Amino acid sequence: MKVPRFLVSISLLVCSVAALSAFAQEGPLESAQPKGITPDEIIKRFAEKETEFAKARDQYTYRQDVKVETLDGDTVDGQYREVFDVMFDDKGHRMENVVFAPQSSLTKIYMSEEDMQDIRHMLPFVLTTDQLPDYNILYAGQQQEDELHCYVFDIAPKKIEGKKRYFQGRVWVDDHDLQIVKTYGKTVPDLCNNKPCSEVKKKTDNQNLFPKFTTWRQQIDGQYWFPVYTKADDELHFNLEDVHIKEIVKYEDYKRFGANSRILYEGKEIPNAQKKPNQTPPDQPQKPQ
Numbered sequence: 001m002k003v004p005r006f007l008v009s010i011s012l013l014v015c016s017v018a019a020l021s022a023f024a025q026e027g028p029l030e031s032a033q034p035k036g037i038t039p040d041e042i043i044k045r046f047a048e049k050e051t052e053f054a055k056a057r058d059q060y061t062y063r064q065d066v067k068v069e070t071l072d073g074d075t076v077d078g079q080y081r082e083v084f085d086v087m088f089d090d091k092g093h094r095m096e097n098v099v100f101a102p103q104s105s106l107t108k109i110y111m112s113e114e115d116m117q118d119i120r121h122m123l124p125f126v127l128t129t130d131q132l133p134d135y136n137i138l139y140a141g142q143q144q145e146d147e148l149h150c151y152v153f154d155i156a157p158k159k160i161e162g163k164k165r166y167f168q169g170r171v172w173v174d175d176h177d178l179q180i181v182k183t184y185g186k187t188v189p190d191l192c193n194n195k196p197c198s199e200v201k202k203k204t205d206n207q208n209l210f211p212k213f214t215t216w217r218q219q220i221d222g223q224y225w226f227p228v229y230t231k232a233d234d235e236l237h238f239n240l241e242d243v244h245i246k247e248i249v250k251y252e253d254y255k256r257f258g259a260n261s262r263i264l265y266e267g268k269e270i271p272n273a274q275k276k277p278n279q280t281p282p283d284q285p286q287k288p289q
Contacts, residue, residue: 001068001109001245002208003238027144034151034175039139042151043132045178051128053179053224058094059257060220061087065250066119070108070243078106088257108243109236112208114191117165122187123215123249124227125167127155127180134158140170145182149175160189160196169212179225184214209236211245220254227251 034042063085070078083100104111127135140152150172157166169185189196191208211234217225232247 001115001210001236001243002112003109003205003243029141029143029152031141033139034142039151039153042139042173042178043137043153044129046173046180047127047129047132049177049179050126051130053226054126054128056224057226060226060254061085061257062226062254063099063250063252064119065248065252067248068106068111069246070106071246072244078104078108080104080106080111092258108241109245114165114187114208114210118187118210119249122165122167123213123230124251125171125180125183125185125215127167127171134166142175143172145172148172148181150181151175155185157188174225177225179217181217181225182215184212186210186212203239205239207238209238211236211247213247221256226254 033039063083066080066082068080069076081100081102081104082098084096084098086094086096089095134157136156136158138154140154143150143152153171153173154169155171156168160166166188167183167185168188169183171180171184172182173179174181187210189198190210191197192200192204193206194208197207211232213230213232213234215227215230218228220226228251230247230249230251232245235242235244
């Protein structure tokens with residue numbers, strides 16, 4: 001998020017995963033090594049699943065509901081809202097159809113191009129095989145996440161290149177399907193004068209800061225763990241004031257596109273499989289199994 005030009009501001013770039021440790025509704029993190037499989041093999045296998053997941057999700061339609069609010073104490077004093085359907089036109093080309101977009105009432109911040117890019121691509125973070133070289137990935141242990149037993153990994157970009165956006169934080173990988181089921185962290189870098197804030201020595205009134213967020217996934221069609229709910233509740237530290245923001249993104253009504261479409265899983269067409277246990281995002285009821 002960016003402050004309006006009449007506010008002077010400064011970034012606090014989060015530089016370590018330890019600063020992102022604000023987890024809730026989880027079991028204790030156990031440092032035990034995986035049994036029967038190495039962390040490197042887990043990384044390789046979940047990245048392969050993520051690659052398949054990304055291709056599969058491109059064959060689904062869904063609705064994305066975005067709400068960003070600023071708060072003064074407990075009072076909402078500004079809101080940005082957008083609801084759009086991700087769908088296909090009559091030629092099979094992927095498109096967005098905005099169904100609800102009232103005038104933004106945000107005054108302390110405004111939505112930047114990077115915010116819009118993050119909402120569409122980074123909040124539902126996907127770590128595919130071809131992205132692995134961009135990241136340092138550290139095995140952190142094992143943890144119970146609702147009904148799921150998960151391997152936990154900390155992730156940070158090896159370096160920042162150009163205007164590319166990166167994820168920094170933590171992912172939980174289901175030990176049965178070896179797929180990411182939850183992410184927590186933030187998009188980086190924070191920007192000052194359109195450069196990474198770590199590269200800018202002087203204070204600037206042109207800053208673009210990004211909140212920490214959590215994204216939960218649930219199984220769709222019994223196979224792929226698709227994002228269903230993202231929540232951010234954070235303070236962005238500007239020079240003149242701290243801005244408390246809340247952000248909720250819902251991903252709803254997933255439907256496979258086209259009667260003749262096929263979704264492949266490990267090289268095989270997906271059958272109508274029975275769903276496995278899901279985790280329940282906060283304030284979101286468990287979907288019927």
